[in-house]
Amino acid sequence: MLxxxxxxxxxxxxYSPISCGLWVALHQLRLLYSSLSAAMASSWSRALxxxxxxxxxxxxxxxxxxxxxLGAAWGIxxxxxxxIGAAIKAxxxxxxxxxxxxxxxxxxxxxxxxxxxxxxxxxxxxxSKIYDxxxxxxxxxxxxxxxxxxxxxxxxxxxxxxIGSSCALSDAQNSTLFVKIxxxxxxxxxxxxxxxxxxxxxxxxxxxxxxxx
Amino acid sequence: MMSRVIKKFFVASMIMWMAPVAILYGFNNHIFPxxxxxxxxxxxxxxxxxxxxxxxxVIVLYIIMxxxxxxxxxHQPDPAFLAEAxxxxxxxxxxxxxxxxxxxxxxx
Numbered sequence: 336m337l338x339x340x341x342x343x344x345x346x347x348x349x350y351s352p353i354s355c356g357l358w359v360a361l362h363q364l365r366l367l368y369s370s371l372s373a374a375m376a377s378s379w380s381r382a383l384x385x386x387x388x389x390x391x392x393x394x395x396x397x398x399x400x401x402x403x404x405l406g407a408a409w410g411i412x413x414x415x416x417x418x419i420g421a422a423i424k425a426x427x428x429x430x431x432x433x434x435x436x437x438x439x440x441x442x443x444x445x446x447x448x449x450x451x452x453x454x455x456x457x458x459x460x461x462x463s464k465i466y467d468x469x470x471x472x473x474x475x476x477x478x479x480x481x482x483x484x485x486x487x488x489x490x491x492x493x494x495x496x497x498i499g500s501s502c503a504l505s506d507a508q509n510s511t512l513f514v515k516i517x518x519x520x521x522x523x524x525x526x527x528x529x530x531x532x533x534x535x536x537x538x539x540x541x542x543x544x545x546x547x548x
Numbered sequence: 549m550m551s552r553v554i555k556k557f558f559v560a561s562m563i564m565w566m567a568p569v570a571i572l573y574g575f576n577n578h579i580f581p582x583x584x585x586x587x588x589x590x591x592x593x594x595x596x597x598x599x600x601x602x603x604x605x606v607i608v609l610y611i612i613m614x615x616x617x618x619x620x621x622x623h624q625p626d627p628a629f630l631a632e633a634x635x636x637x638x639x640x641x642x643x644x645x646x647x648x649x650x651x652x653x654x655x656x
Binding site for chain 1: 553556557560561564565568569572576588589590592593595596597599600603604607610611614615617
């Protein structure tokens with residue numbers, strides 16, 4: 336495409352300053368593009384493989400607890416504000432609807448469990464072995480496990496919170512509806528469980544290279 | 549003063565926090581009897597799954613406790629309210645006409 340543009344510029348006849356300037360600019364752009372693509376291909380992959388695996392592992396641990404607690408807190412405040420509002424007219428609902436708050440809190444505890452497991456998986460290796468494929472694999476496994484658990488618990492907490500809020504409101508109106516909505520809530524809390532199971536399995540294979548020289 | 553409902557919820561929450569952390573601590577420091585010869589990856593798997601199972605067990609126990617409690621305590625009307633209701637039935641009717649005019653002013 337650049338070639339046809341250059342051809343059309345050159346075929347205008349007289350080399351006016353505008354066409355000369357356009358041709359030079361296009362030529363520079365072509366050189367810049369080829370050099371940039373070559374440089375980008377090597378420098379991005381070089382940068383990613385030279386980030387220490389401990390960085391990835393620590394960020395994974397932070398995400399697993401931080402984003403899980405974000406999901407749990409979001410769910411608890413959604414369900415708690417509906418529960419307290421509905422309990423003004425129907426105070427009998429408080430004892431049963433605290434089950435929704437317990438489901439949301441379980442989501443935060445899953446994040447804590449996985450964060451404790453992941454931080455016991457962090458071992459120090461000698462400096463010569465930090466960029467071995469095996470220790471890169473361990474760093475990436477811990478990172479991935481943290482992301483899995485964090486985001487699964489985020490959406491699970493949000494889901495259980497919204498269901499719990501409508502559970503409180505409908506229980507205040509008609510107490511036979513509570514058990515039916517509780518079944519939906521149990522399905523919602525299974526989502527966080529899936530994330531925790533996959534995260535634990537993922538982190539169990541994070542083995543660093545042995546320290547023997 | 550904490551009502552029974554909040555106390556039950558608080559106890560369940562505390563157990564829900566302490567049980568999985570205790571299980572993880574026990575597995576990592578080899579306190580439990582049969583865990584000496586586990587490899588690192590299967591130790592992680594066992595401790596993780598047992599901790600998650602313990603959290604779910606506490607949730608199920610709390611659900612059972614909550615459903616059982618509300619079944620029994622639903623049918624007792626408040627005695628003070630009952631006494632006031634009985635008293636208002638037996639009141640003479642001129643007391644009720646005096647109450648109407650302040651109520652109408654509030655509506656405006």
